[in-house]
Amino acid sequence: MKRMFAEYSEWYFNLVERFGVIPKSFAGVDANGQQFTLILEGLKLDHVGLHALIKTALDIEKSSVFAFATLSIIMDDINSSPEEELQIRVGDSKSYIWGNWAVSRNADGRCVSLRHRSTLEGNDPEKYPGTWFLTNGLKVSEADQQKYREIWSSLREKAHFTVRVDKPLTFTPAPVPPPLTKEVLDKLCREQLDYMRGDLTPEEFKELVLSRPDPP
Numbered sequence: 001m002k003r004m005f006a007e008y009s010e011w012y013f014n015l016v017e018r019f020g021v022i023p024k025s026f027a028g029v030d031a032n033g034q035q036f037t038l039i040l041e042g043l044k045l046d047h048v049g050l051h052a053l054i055k056t057a058l059d060i061e062k063s064s065v066f067a068f069a070t071l072s073i074i075m076d077d078i079n080s081s082p083e084e085e086l087q088i089r090v091g092d093s094k095s096y097i098w099g100n101w102a103v104s105r106n107a108d109g110r111c112v113s114l115r116h117r118s119t120l121e122g123n124d125p126e127k128y129p130g131t132w133f134l135t136n137g138l139k140v141s142e143a144d145q146q147k148y149r150e151i152w153s154s155l156r157e158k159a160h161f162t163v164r165v166d167k168p169l170t171f172t173p174a175p176v177p178p179p180l181t182k183e184v185l186d187k188l189c190r191e192q193l194d195y196m197r198g199d200l201t202p203e204e205f206k207e208l209v210l211s212r213p214d215p216p
Contacts, residue, residue, distance in 0.1 A: 001065055004029065005090040005097045008067045012086060012101075013114060020110035022086055022103065024070045026054050028063030029164060036061060038159040047129075049148075052140045055133045056148035057155075065092050066133050071103065086114060089130050095123045096131040 008027070015021055027037040038057075045053060058066055069088045075081070084103035089096060098121075101114040122128075126137030140148065 001090055001092060001095070001097065004065060004067055005088065005099065008069065008088055008090060009099060012069060012088065016111045016114055020112065022069075022071055022111055025067075026057075026069070027067040028058045028061050029065045030062045031064050033164040034061075034161065035164050036063075036156075036159040036161045037067075038155060043155075051129065051133070051138060052144055053148045053151055055138050055140055056145055057152045058133055060149065060152060064134070065090065068130060068133070070130075085117070087130070091125045091131045091134065093134040094125070095121065096125040096128075097121050098128075098131065 004027075012022060015023070024040040025038060026040065027035060029035045040050070043050070054066070054068065057063075067088065067090045069086065072085050072087050073082050074085045075083070084105075086101040086103055088099045088101075091097065097119065099119045100117040102117055103111055104113045104115065106112050122131075125131040126135035129138075132138040
């Protein structure tokens with residue numbers, strides 16, 4: 001679980017460094033190491049619906065560990081002003097790791113940096129929205145389960161599936177980030193997961209990254 005937290009956090013640092021974006025996403029891993037990751041941008045569900053979808057998807061895929069990343073608005077303790085915060089949560093049915101990073105943007109709204117605020121660990125995931133997906137703390141009615149099964153069925157083909165392997169995760173950013181499009185973001189996700197799975201060597205992954213075109 002700690003390794004997945006480190007990988008998921010590193011992935012978001014990569015997205016900020018290369019593209020200046022922080023998409024909402026979630027992932028699940030089953031007992032055999034099969035992992036799926038889905039970027040949730042553009043999905044029109046409220047907080048309750050999103051959590052029900054994630055729980056349903058994790059159940060369908062028989063996931064025993066999850067990751068969930070989202071942006072939240074919090075009040076800055078020093079300046080008493082609203083501030084964006086990236087929250088990454090990784091957990092199972094008995095424990096969780098929850099990391100928080102302050103988000104900085106430039107004048108154009110592009111994310112330029114993440115500043116670590118805190119990392120918490122606990123053994124009561126059922127008590128907190130965002131860590132309760134694999135516990136009885138979050139319940140989805142039978143009627144809603146059918147609804148979210150259908151939604152997951154339509155989204156599943158957009159998820160990226162891989163088999164986890166025990167190898168270090170390294171990354172070399174492009175000198176100049178390309179313009180962000182859905183195709184670019186999908187390709188990034190595929191390359192990242194291919195490397196984690198072992199389909200790409202570090203040298204091949206670096207070559208892919210550095211071969212990206214400069215923005216016009």
